[in-house]
Amino acid sequence: xxxxxxxxxxxxxxxxxxxxxxxxxxxxxxxxxxxxxxxxxxxxxxxxxxxxxxxxxxxxxxxxxxxxxxxxxxxxxxxxxxxxxxxxxxxxxxxxxxxxxxxxxxxx
Numbered sequence: 001x002x003x004x005x006x007x008x009x010x011x012x013x014x015x016x017x018x019x020x021x022x023x024x025x026x027x028x029x030x031x032x033x034x035x036x037x038x039x040x041x042x043x044x045x046x047x048x049x050x051x052x053x054x055x056x057x058x059x060x061x062x063x064x065x066x067x068x069x070x071x072x073x074x075x076x077x078x079x080x081x082x083x084x085x086x087x088x089x090x091x092x093x094x095x096x097x098x099x100x101x102x103x104x105x106x107x108x
Contacts, residue, residue, distance in 0.1 A: 010063040011056040020074065022060050025051035030075055032060050 011023045020029040027049045035045050042057040064071045 008059065011059050012063065019078070023052055023056040025049065025056075027052055029060065029071070030078055032057060033064050033071060033075065036061050036064070 012020050012029060015021055021027060022029055022032055031049070032045060032052075035048070036042075040048075042054060042061060045057050046052055046054045
């Protein structure tokens with residue numbers, strides 16, 4: 001019996017906005033990685049996001065661990081993009097921006 005080693009492609013895809021999604025779900029890469037960085041186990045992540053499979057979460061974390069610099073660069077870019085959107089929103093709708101900041105501070 002021979003065993004064939006196969007190279008698996010990470011279950012990541014870029015959507016039309018440039019965001020990276022995990023598996024066939026709409027769950028963002030940053031959501032999975034931040035949960036992992038915060039100490040969540042793959043099993044607890046799959047409980048939170050039932051559209052993900054456990055194997056997709058393990059594969060995503062493995063990809064992150066092998067490519068930390070690239071993933072961190074992507075995460076930093078996404079944070080900068082979110083801050084830019086928030087700034088534009090606050091200039092157009094200051095009341096909504098204050099509500100967002102209050103919710104953000106409550107979650108810390």
